[in-house]
Amino acid sequence: MNCFEEVVPTPLSPMADYLSSSLINVFVLGVLESEIPIDDSRAEPLLKNAFLPISTRFSSILVMDKKGNKGWKQVDVNVKEHIKIPTFTYTMPLKLYDECLDEYMSKIAMEQLPLDKPLWEMHIFKYPTSNAAGTFIFKLHHALGDGYSFMTTLLSCVQNAENPSVPIKFPSSRSVESKSTKIMPKLLPQTVSMMFKSAFDFGWSLLKDSLIPDDQTPIRSGHKDVGFRPMSVTDVSLSLGNIKEVKDKLKVSVNDVLVGVIFLGIQLYMSAKNHKSSRAESTALVLLNTRKIRAYKSAEMMDHTNSEAPWGNRFHFMHVPMPMLSDTNYLNPLEYVLEANKNINRKRNSLAVPLTGVLLRLLNKIRGPQAATNYVYKILNNTSLSISHMVGPMEKVALANHPIKGLYFMTVGLSQSITVTITSYMGYLRVGFGVEEGFIDEYQLKSCFETSLEMILKAAKNVAKTRL
Secondary structure, eight states: OOOEESSOSEEOOHHHHHTBSSSOBOEEEEEEEESSOOOGGGHHHHIIIIIGGGOGGGGEEEEEETTSOEEEEEOOOOGGGGEEOOOOSSOOOHHHHHHHHHHHHHHHHHSOOOTTSOSEEEEEEOSOOSSOSEEEEEEEEGGGOOHHHHHHHHHHHOEESSOTTSOOOOOOHHHHOOGGGOSSOSSOOOSHHHHHHHHHHHHHHHHHHHTOOOOOBTTBOOOTTGGGSOEEEEEEEEEHHHHHHHHHHHTOOHHHHHHHHHHHHHHHHHHHHOGGGGGSOOEEEEEEEOSSOOSOOOHHHHTSTTOSSOSSOOEEEEEEEOOOOOHHHHHOTHHHHHHHHHHHHHHHTSSHHHHHHHHHHHHHHHHOHHHHHHHHHHHHHTSSEEEEEEEOOSSOEEETTEEEEEEEEEEEOOSSSEEEEEEEETTEEEEEEEEETTTSOHHHHHHHHHHHHHHHHHHHHHHHHHHO
8 A cells, every 4th residue: 555644534435445455456448449640649638627627536546544444645646647658669560559559458457556646547559450540548446436437437538529519428327227127126025936036146146255166167267366467358349239139039138138148159168178168167247336327427416425326336246157058058049148138137136236235344344344355356256257338428429539439448457367348339339358368368269259149140030030
Protein backbone atom coordinates (compact mmCIF):
# COMPACT_ATOMS: atom_id res chain seq x y z
CA MET A 1 0.00 0.00 0.00
CA ASN A 2 1.17 3.51 -0.75
CA CYS A 3 1.24 5.18 2.67
CA PHE A 4 -0.22 5.12 6.16
CA GLU A 5 -2.78 7.64 7.34
CA GLU A 6 -4.01 8.38 10.85
CA VAL A 7 -7.57 8.16 9.53
CA VAL A 8 -8.66 6.82 6.12
CA PRO A 9 -10.34 9.77 4.27
CA THR A 10 -12.90 7.83 2.17
CA PRO A 11 -13.11 4.11 2.98
CA LEU A 12 -13.10 1.52 0.17
CA SER A 13 -16.23 -0.49 -0.46
CA PRO A 14 -15.83 -4.16 0.58
CA MET A 15 -15.63 -5.46 -3.02
CA ALA A 16 -13.04 -2.80 -3.96
CA ASP A 17 -11.05 -3.93 -0.90
CA TYR A 18 -11.16 -7.59 -2.02
CA LEU A 19 -10.04 -6.74 -5.56
CA SER A 20 -6.97 -4.75 -4.43
CA SER A 21 -5.19 -7.28 -2.23
CA SER A 22 -2.08 -9.44 -2.33
CA LEU A 23 -4.28 -12.39 -3.36
CA ILE A 24 -6.43 -10.64 -5.97
CA ASN A 25 -5.32 -7.56 -7.88
CA VAL A 26 -7.71 -6.92 -10.76
CA PHE A 27 -7.58 -4.41 -13.63
CA VAL A 28 -9.82 -3.60 -16.58
CA LEU A 29 -8.41 -2.85 -20.04
CA GLY A 30 -10.78 -0.78 -22.19
CA VAL A 31 -9.81 -0.86 -25.89
CA LEU A 32 -11.11 1.72 -28.39
CA GLU A 33 -10.14 1.39 -32.06
CA SER A 34 -9.83 4.69 -33.94
CA GLU A 35 -10.88 5.06 -37.57
CA ILE A 36 -8.26 7.76 -38.13
CA PRO A 37 -4.60 8.18 -37.07
CA ILE A 38 -4.44 9.32 -33.45
CA ASP A 39 -3.47 12.86 -32.57
CA ASP A 40 -2.01 12.37 -29.09
CA SER A 41 -2.06 16.14 -28.36
CA ARG A 42 -5.81 15.78 -27.72
CA ALA A 43 -5.34 13.25 -24.92
CA GLU A 44 -4.37 15.68 -22.16
CA PRO A 45 -7.38 18.04 -22.61
CA LEU A 46 -9.69 14.99 -22.77
CA LEU A 47 -8.39 13.63 -19.48
CA LYS A 48 -8.41 17.00 -17.71
CA ASN A 49 -11.76 18.29 -18.92
CA ALA A 50 -13.86 15.15 -19.37
CA PHE A 51 -12.33 12.15 -17.57
CA LEU A 52 -11.12 13.50 -14.20
CA PRO A 53 -14.33 15.41 -13.30
CA ILE A 54 -16.45 12.25 -13.61
CA SER A 55 -15.40 10.79 -10.25
CA THR A 56 -13.08 11.75 -7.41
CA ARG A 57 -11.74 8.17 -7.60
CA PHE A 58 -9.80 9.18 -10.73
CA SER A 59 -7.90 11.81 -8.75
CA SER A 60 -7.37 9.73 -5.60
CA ILE A 61 -4.67 7.35 -4.39
CA LEU A 62 -5.12 4.23 -2.30
CA VAL A 63 -3.97 4.62 1.32
CA MET A 64 -4.14 2.56 4.50
CA ASP A 65 -4.51 3.50 8.15
CA LYS A 66 -2.60 1.91 11.03
CA LYS A 67 -5.40 -0.62 11.55
CA GLY A 68 -5.12 -1.84 7.97
CA ASN A 69 -8.28 -0.12 6.68
CA LYS A 70 -7.97 1.07 3.07
CA GLY A 71 -9.36 4.28 1.66
CA TRP A 72 -9.17 6.97 -1.02
CA LYS A 73 -7.16 10.16 -0.59
CA GLN A 74 -7.63 12.90 -3.19
CA VAL A 75 -4.42 14.35 -4.69
CA ASP A 76 -3.33 16.68 -7.48
CA VAL A 77 -3.01 14.78 -10.76
CA ASN A 78 -0.38 15.32 -13.43
CA VAL A 79 -2.18 13.72 -16.37
CA LYS A 80 1.01 13.63 -18.45
CA GLU A 81 2.34 10.96 -16.09
CA HIS A 82 -0.66 8.78 -16.90
CA ILE A 83 -0.32 8.91 -20.71
CA LYS A 84 1.86 6.15 -22.19
CA ILE A 85 2.81 6.10 -25.90
CA PRO A 86 4.92 3.16 -27.15
CA THR A 87 7.25 3.82 -30.10
CA PHE A 88 8.86 1.61 -32.72
CA THR A 89 11.93 2.67 -34.68
CA TYR A 90 10.96 1.13 -37.99
CA THR A 91 7.90 0.64 -40.21
CA MET A 92 6.24 -2.79 -40.27
CA PRO A 93 3.40 -4.50 -42.17
CA LEU A 94 -0.04 -4.54 -40.52
CA LYS A 95 0.30 -8.17 -39.42
CA LEU A 96 3.42 -7.38 -37.43
CA TYR A 97 1.76 -4.34 -35.86
CA ASP A 98 -1.10 -6.67 -34.87
CA GLU A 99 1.44 -8.85 -33.07
CA CYS A 100 3.07 -5.80 -31.49
CA LEU A 101 -0.29 -4.63 -30.15
CA ASP A 102 -1.06 -8.09 -28.74
CA GLU A 103 2.35 -8.21 -27.06
CA TYR A 104 1.94 -4.68 -25.72
CA MET A 105 -1.47 -5.48 -24.23
CA SER A 106 -0.06 -8.64 -22.60
CA LYS A 107 2.78 -6.54 -21.20
CA ILE A 108 0.65 -3.79 -19.68
CA ALA A 109 -1.84 -6.37 -18.38
CA MET A 110 0.92 -7.74 -16.12
CA GLU A 111 2.37 -4.43 -14.97
CA GLN A 112 1.31 -3.06 -11.59
CA LEU A 113 0.19 0.57 -11.40
CA PRO A 114 2.30 2.84 -9.14
CA LEU A 115 0.54 3.32 -5.80
CA ASP A 116 1.71 6.91 -5.40
CA LYS A 117 -0.56 7.96 -8.28
CA PRO A 118 -4.27 7.46 -9.07
CA LEU A 119 -4.85 3.92 -10.33
CA TRP A 120 -5.38 4.44 -14.05
CA GLU A 121 -3.41 4.93 -17.27
CA MET A 122 -4.16 5.85 -20.88
CA HIS A 123 -2.06 4.06 -23.49
CA ILE A 124 -2.00 5.31 -27.09
CA PHE A 125 -0.89 2.81 -29.74
CA LYS A 126 -0.44 5.15 -32.70
CA TYR A 127 0.34 2.49 -35.29
CA PRO A 128 -2.14 0.98 -37.78
CA THR A 129 -3.40 -2.57 -37.29
CA SER A 130 -5.82 -4.79 -39.17
CA ASN A 131 -8.67 -3.35 -37.11
CA ALA A 132 -7.82 0.34 -36.76
CA ALA A 133 -5.63 3.30 -37.69
CA GLY A 134 -4.72 3.64 -34.00
CA THR A 135 -5.79 2.24 -30.64
CA PHE A 136 -6.63 3.82 -27.28
CA ILE A 137 -6.19 1.54 -24.27
CA PHE A 138 -7.44 2.60 -20.84
CA LYS A 139 -6.08 0.61 -17.90
CA LEU A 140 -8.13 1.08 -14.73
CA HIS A 141 -7.88 -0.69 -11.40
CA HIS A 142 -11.07 -2.57 -10.57
CA ALA A 143 -11.11 -0.92 -7.13
CA LEU A 144 -12.11 2.30 -8.93
CA GLY A 145 -15.40 0.79 -10.09
CA ASP A 146 -17.01 -2.02 -12.07
CA GLY A 147 -17.88 -2.36 -15.75
CA TYR A 148 -21.10 -0.38 -15.29
CA SER A 149 -19.16 2.52 -13.75
CA PHE A 150 -16.52 2.42 -16.48
CA MET A 151 -19.05 2.25 -19.32
CA THR A 152 -20.80 5.29 -17.83
CA THR A 153 -17.40 6.99 -17.79
CA LEU A 154 -16.91 6.20 -21.48
CA LEU A 155 -20.38 7.46 -22.38
CA SER A 156 -19.57 10.70 -20.54
CA CYS A 157 -16.30 11.19 -22.46
CA VAL A 158 -17.40 10.51 -26.06
CA GLN A 159 -19.47 12.47 -28.56
CA ASN A 160 -21.84 11.52 -31.34
CA ALA A 161 -19.50 10.83 -34.27
CA GLU A 162 -21.98 12.05 -36.89
CA ASN A 163 -23.11 15.18 -35.06
CA PRO A 164 -21.15 16.19 -31.92
CA SER A 165 -23.88 18.67 -30.92
CA VAL A 166 -26.36 15.80 -30.46
CA PRO A 167 -26.09 14.18 -26.99
CA ILE A 168 -25.12 10.53 -26.78
CA LYS A 169 -28.08 8.23 -26.16
CA PHE A 170 -27.51 6.08 -23.11
CA PRO A 171 -28.70 2.49 -23.69
CA SER A 172 -32.19 2.24 -22.20
CA SER A 173 -33.44 -0.38 -19.79
CA ARG A 174 -35.58 -1.81 -22.59
CA SER A 175 -32.48 -2.63 -24.64
CA VAL A 176 -30.62 -3.99 -21.62
CA GLU A 177 -33.20 -5.92 -19.67
CA SER A 178 -35.95 -8.30 -20.64
CA LYS A 179 -38.44 -10.30 -18.63
CA SER A 180 -36.17 -13.33 -18.74
CA THR A 181 -33.03 -11.50 -17.61
CA LYS A 182 -33.91 -9.72 -14.38
CA ILE A 183 -31.00 -9.39 -12.00
CA MET A 184 -32.61 -10.12 -8.67
CA PRO A 185 -35.95 -11.58 -7.66
CA LYS A 186 -38.35 -8.75 -6.86
CA LEU A 187 -40.42 -10.78 -4.44
CA LEU A 188 -39.38 -13.35 -1.89
CA PRO A 189 -40.20 -16.77 -3.38
CA GLN A 190 -43.31 -18.10 -1.66
CA THR A 191 -43.32 -21.69 -2.79
CA VAL A 192 -41.62 -24.55 -0.95
CA SER A 193 -40.10 -25.63 -4.25
CA MET A 194 -38.39 -22.29 -4.79
CA MET A 195 -37.08 -22.19 -1.22
CA PHE A 196 -35.73 -25.71 -1.61
CA LYS A 197 -34.00 -24.81 -4.87
CA SER A 198 -32.47 -21.70 -3.30
CA ALA A 199 -31.16 -23.73 -0.36
CA PHE A 200 -29.75 -26.34 -2.74
CA ASP A 201 -28.11 -23.75 -5.00
CA PHE A 202 -26.59 -21.88 -2.04
CA GLY A 203 -25.28 -25.14 -0.56
CA TRP A 204 -23.82 -26.18 -3.90
CA SER A 205 -22.13 -22.78 -4.27
CA LEU A 206 -20.65 -23.12 -0.77
CA LEU A 207 -19.23 -26.53 -1.64
CA LYS A 208 -17.77 -25.23 -4.92
CA ASP A 209 -16.23 -22.25 -3.17
CA SER A 210 -14.80 -24.12 -0.19
CA LEU A 211 -14.28 -27.81 -0.83
CA ILE A 212 -14.86 -28.96 -4.43
CA PRO A 213 -12.79 -27.15 -7.05
CA ASP A 214 -13.40 -27.78 -10.74
CA ASP A 215 -11.35 -30.53 -12.37
CA GLN A 216 -8.05 -29.62 -13.93
CA THR A 217 -8.67 -29.42 -17.68
CA PRO A 218 -7.21 -27.77 -20.80
CA ILE A 219 -8.94 -24.55 -19.63
CA ARG A 220 -8.05 -24.76 -15.91
CA SER A 221 -4.40 -25.14 -14.94
CA GLY A 222 -5.09 -25.04 -11.21
CA HIS A 223 -2.12 -22.74 -10.57
CA LYS A 224 -2.64 -20.82 -7.35
CA ASP A 225 -0.92 -17.73 -8.77
CA VAL A 226 -2.68 -17.77 -12.14
CA GLY A 227 -3.97 -14.22 -11.60
CA PHE A 228 -0.39 -12.95 -11.61
CA ARG A 229 0.79 -14.98 -14.61
CA PRO A 230 1.13 -13.53 -18.15
CA MET A 231 -2.11 -13.31 -20.12
CA SER A 232 -2.76 -13.35 -23.87
CA VAL A 233 -5.80 -11.56 -25.30
CA THR A 234 -7.74 -12.27 -28.50
CA ASP A 235 -11.24 -11.36 -29.65
CA VAL A 236 -13.98 -12.22 -32.12
CA SER A 237 -16.47 -9.83 -33.74
CA LEU A 238 -19.98 -11.04 -34.58
CA SER A 239 -23.31 -9.62 -35.65
CA LEU A 240 -25.85 -8.92 -32.93
CA GLY A 241 -28.52 -9.58 -35.58
CA ASN A 242 -27.42 -13.21 -35.93
CA ILE A 243 -27.55 -13.71 -32.18
CA LYS A 244 -31.02 -12.17 -32.03
CA GLU A 245 -32.23 -14.60 -34.71
CA VAL A 246 -31.33 -17.51 -32.45
CA LYS A 247 -32.78 -15.67 -29.43
CA ASP A 248 -36.13 -15.11 -31.16
CA LYS A 249 -36.42 -18.69 -32.43
CA LEU A 250 -35.64 -20.25 -29.05
CA LYS A 251 -37.49 -17.61 -26.97
CA VAL A 252 -34.43 -16.96 -24.79
CA SER A 253 -32.24 -13.90 -24.10
CA VAL A 254 -29.19 -12.60 -25.98
CA ASN A 255 -27.08 -13.52 -22.94
CA ASP A 256 -28.38 -17.10 -23.03
CA VAL A 257 -27.34 -17.46 -26.67
CA LEU A 258 -23.90 -16.00 -26.05
CA VAL A 259 -23.27 -18.18 -23.00
CA GLY A 260 -24.42 -21.24 -24.97
CA VAL A 261 -22.02 -20.40 -27.82
CA ILE A 262 -19.17 -19.85 -25.34
CA PHE A 263 -19.85 -23.13 -23.54
CA LEU A 264 -19.97 -25.15 -26.77
CA GLY A 265 -16.81 -23.46 -28.09
CA ILE A 266 -14.93 -24.22 -24.88
CA GLN A 267 -16.10 -27.82 -24.91
CA LEU A 268 -14.92 -28.21 -28.52
CA TYR A 269 -11.53 -26.83 -27.46
CA MET A 270 -11.31 -29.13 -24.45
CA SER A 271 -12.27 -32.15 -26.53
CA ALA A 272 -9.65 -31.29 -29.17
CA LYS A 273 -6.95 -31.02 -26.50
CA ASN A 274 -8.02 -34.01 -24.44
CA HIS A 275 -11.16 -35.94 -25.31
CA LYS A 276 -11.70 -37.13 -21.73
CA SER A 277 -11.73 -33.55 -20.46
CA SER A 278 -15.06 -32.88 -22.18
CA ARG A 279 -16.62 -35.00 -19.41
CA ALA A 280 -14.95 -33.02 -16.62
CA GLU A 281 -16.71 -30.83 -14.06
CA SER A 282 -16.39 -27.19 -15.14
CA THR A 283 -18.15 -24.13 -13.74
CA ALA A 284 -18.46 -20.59 -15.05
CA LEU A 285 -18.92 -17.46 -12.96
CA VAL A 286 -21.38 -15.10 -14.66
CA LEU A 287 -21.07 -11.58 -13.23
CA LEU A 288 -24.34 -9.91 -12.26
CA ASN A 289 -24.95 -6.19 -11.84
CA THR A 290 -26.85 -5.82 -8.55
CA ARG A 291 -28.05 -2.24 -9.00
CA LYS A 292 -31.80 -1.63 -8.85
CA ILE A 293 -31.80 -0.78 -12.56
CA ARG A 294 -29.50 -1.77 -15.40
CA ALA A 295 -30.00 1.21 -17.68
CA TYR A 296 -27.08 3.64 -17.64
CA LYS A 297 -27.37 6.91 -15.78
CA SER A 298 -25.26 10.03 -16.12
CA ALA A 299 -22.14 10.35 -13.97
CA GLU A 300 -23.83 13.13 -11.97
CA MET A 301 -26.78 10.86 -11.13
CA MET A 302 -24.47 7.99 -10.15
CA ASP A 303 -22.73 10.16 -7.55
CA HIS A 304 -26.08 11.08 -5.97
CA THR A 305 -26.48 9.58 -2.48
CA ASN A 306 -29.81 7.90 -3.21
CA SER A 307 -29.05 6.89 -6.78
CA GLU A 308 -30.61 3.68 -8.07
CA ALA A 309 -27.40 3.16 -10.06
CA PRO A 310 -24.58 4.19 -7.69
CA TRP A 311 -20.90 4.36 -8.57
CA GLY A 312 -18.58 1.55 -7.45
CA ASN A 313 -18.42 -2.24 -7.52
CA ARG A 314 -22.01 -3.45 -7.37
CA PHE A 315 -21.93 -7.02 -8.64
CA HIS A 316 -22.10 -10.64 -7.51
CA PHE A 317 -20.93 -13.95 -8.95
CA MET A 318 -23.44 -16.48 -10.24
CA HIS A 319 -22.23 -20.10 -10.53
CA VAL A 320 -23.37 -21.74 -13.77
CA PRO A 321 -22.32 -25.36 -14.48
CA MET A 322 -21.00 -25.92 -18.00
CA PRO A 323 -22.81 -28.72 -19.90
CA MET A 324 -20.60 -31.66 -20.82
CA LEU A 325 -20.03 -32.54 -24.47
CA SER A 326 -22.07 -35.59 -25.52
CA ASP A 327 -23.28 -37.13 -28.75
CA THR A 328 -26.74 -35.70 -28.11
CA ASN A 329 -25.82 -32.05 -27.64
CA TYR A 330 -23.11 -32.25 -30.30
CA LEU A 331 -25.76 -33.27 -32.82
CA ASN A 332 -28.10 -30.60 -31.47
CA PRO A 333 -25.90 -27.67 -30.36
CA LEU A 334 -28.99 -25.64 -29.47
CA GLU A 335 -29.10 -27.75 -26.30
CA TYR A 336 -26.22 -25.62 -25.02
CA VAL A 337 -28.31 -22.47 -25.40
CA LEU A 338 -31.38 -24.05 -23.82
CA GLU A 339 -29.31 -25.43 -20.95
CA ALA A 340 -27.73 -22.00 -20.40
CA ASN A 341 -31.22 -20.45 -20.37
CA LYS A 342 -32.49 -22.99 -17.84
CA ASN A 343 -29.52 -22.67 -15.47
CA ILE A 344 -29.23 -18.87 -15.65
CA ASN A 345 -32.97 -18.35 -15.11
CA ARG A 346 -32.92 -20.72 -12.15
CA LYS A 347 -29.93 -18.95 -10.57
CA ARG A 348 -31.38 -15.48 -11.21
CA ASN A 349 -34.62 -16.41 -9.48
CA SER A 350 -32.84 -18.19 -6.63
CA LEU A 351 -31.73 -16.62 -3.35
CA ALA A 352 -28.28 -18.22 -3.73
CA VAL A 353 -26.69 -15.09 -5.23
CA PRO A 354 -27.89 -12.59 -2.59
CA LEU A 355 -27.15 -15.12 0.17
CA THR A 356 -23.55 -15.30 -1.02
CA GLY A 357 -23.41 -11.51 -0.71
CA VAL A 358 -24.77 -11.77 2.86
CA LEU A 359 -22.13 -14.40 3.67
CA LEU A 360 -19.34 -12.12 2.42
CA ARG A 361 -20.62 -9.22 4.51
CA LEU A 362 -20.77 -11.45 7.61
CA LEU A 363 -17.25 -12.74 7.01
CA ASN A 364 -16.03 -9.18 6.60
CA LYS A 365 -17.75 -8.01 9.78
CA ILE A 366 -16.91 -10.98 12.02
CA ARG A 367 -13.50 -12.15 10.79
CA GLY A 368 -12.28 -9.10 8.90
CA PRO A 369 -11.58 -8.10 5.27
CA GLN A 370 -8.82 -10.68 4.80
CA ALA A 371 -11.19 -13.57 5.53
CA ALA A 372 -13.70 -12.20 3.00
CA THR A 373 -10.88 -11.68 0.47
CA ASN A 374 -9.78 -15.30 0.95
CA TYR A 375 -13.33 -16.43 0.24
CA VAL A 376 -13.58 -14.35 -2.96
CA TYR A 377 -10.22 -15.81 -4.03
CA LYS A 378 -11.61 -19.32 -3.53
CA ILE A 379 -14.74 -18.45 -5.52
CA LEU A 380 -12.52 -17.48 -8.45
CA ASN A 381 -9.79 -20.09 -8.08
CA ASN A 382 -12.13 -23.08 -7.69
CA THR A 383 -14.04 -22.33 -10.91
CA SER A 384 -12.89 -22.51 -14.53
CA LEU A 385 -13.83 -19.18 -16.13
CA SER A 386 -15.66 -15.87 -15.75
CA ILE A 387 -18.12 -14.30 -18.19
CA SER A 388 -19.13 -10.63 -18.11
CA HIS A 389 -21.26 -8.66 -20.57
CA MET A 390 -21.38 -4.89 -21.08
CA VAL A 391 -23.85 -3.02 -23.29
CA GLY A 392 -22.00 -0.28 -25.18
CA PRO A 393 -23.18 2.68 -27.30
CA MET A 394 -25.81 1.92 -29.90
CA GLU A 395 -24.59 4.73 -32.18
CA LYS A 396 -21.17 5.57 -33.55
CA VAL A 397 -19.14 7.64 -31.11
CA ALA A 398 -15.94 9.69 -31.23
CA LEU A 399 -13.29 10.08 -28.54
CA ALA A 400 -11.52 13.46 -28.67
CA ASN A 401 -12.74 13.81 -32.29
CA HIS A 402 -11.46 10.34 -33.25
CA PRO A 403 -14.34 8.24 -34.68
CA ILE A 404 -14.36 4.89 -32.89
CA LYS A 405 -14.58 1.89 -35.19
CA GLY A 406 -14.81 -0.78 -32.50
CA LEU A 407 -14.45 -1.26 -28.77
CA TYR A 408 -14.14 -4.01 -26.20
CA PHE A 409 -12.82 -4.59 -22.69
CA MET A 410 -10.88 -7.26 -20.85
CA THR A 411 -10.59 -8.04 -17.14
CA VAL A 412 -7.09 -9.08 -16.06
CA GLY A 413 -5.79 -10.41 -12.76
CA LEU A 414 -8.60 -12.86 -11.94
CA SER A 415 -7.29 -16.14 -10.55
CA GLN A 416 -8.58 -18.17 -13.51
CA SER A 417 -6.95 -19.47 -16.68
CA ILE A 418 -9.63 -17.98 -18.93
CA THR A 419 -11.76 -14.84 -18.78
CA VAL A 420 -14.48 -14.07 -21.34
CA THR A 421 -15.90 -10.58 -21.89
CA ILE A 422 -18.71 -9.45 -24.21
CA THR A 423 -19.21 -5.86 -25.41
CA SER A 424 -21.92 -4.58 -27.76
CA TYR A 425 -21.39 -1.56 -30.01
CA MET A 426 -23.33 -0.35 -33.07
CA GLY A 427 -25.10 -3.65 -33.67
CA TYR A 428 -22.00 -5.80 -33.25
CA LEU A 429 -20.63 -7.88 -30.40
CA ARG A 430 -16.97 -8.25 -29.49
CA VAL A 431 -16.18 -11.38 -27.51
CA GLY A 432 -12.80 -11.14 -25.83
CA PHE A 433 -10.78 -14.07 -24.49
CA GLY A 434 -8.08 -13.47 -21.90
CA VAL A 435 -6.12 -16.69 -21.36
CA GLU A 436 -3.19 -17.92 -19.31
CA GLU A 437 -0.21 -17.52 -21.63
CA GLY A 438 1.59 -20.75 -22.52
CA PHE A 439 -1.26 -22.90 -21.16
CA ILE A 440 -4.22 -22.09 -23.44
CA ASP A 441 -3.83 -21.69 -27.20
CA GLU A 442 -5.85 -18.51 -27.78
CA TYR A 443 -5.94 -18.97 -31.57
CA GLN A 444 -7.32 -22.50 -31.36
CA LEU A 445 -9.82 -21.36 -28.73
CA LYS A 446 -10.93 -18.53 -31.02
CA SER A 447 -11.34 -21.01 -33.89
CA CYS A 448 -13.44 -23.33 -31.70
CA PHE A 449 -15.66 -20.41 -30.70
CA GLU A 450 -16.20 -19.49 -34.36
CA THR A 451 -17.06 -23.15 -35.13
CA SER A 452 -19.49 -23.18 -32.21
CA LEU A 453 -21.21 -20.04 -33.52
CA GLU A 454 -21.57 -21.56 -37.00
CA MET A 455 -23.03 -24.77 -35.53
CA ILE A 456 -25.61 -22.91 -33.45
CA LEU A 457 -26.63 -20.52 -36.25
CA LYS A 458 -27.01 -23.45 -38.65
CA ALA A 459 -29.05 -25.45 -36.13
CA ALA A 460 -31.34 -22.46 -35.51
CA LYS A 461 -32.00 -22.09 -39.25
CA ASN A 462 -32.86 -25.80 -39.46
CA VAL A 463 -35.35 -25.35 -36.62
CA ALA A 464 -37.05 -22.59 -38.61
CA LYS A 465 -37.24 -24.81 -41.71
CA THR A 466 -38.69 -27.68 -39.69
CA ARG A 467 -41.40 -25.45 -38.26
CA LEU A 468 -42.32 -24.27 -41.75
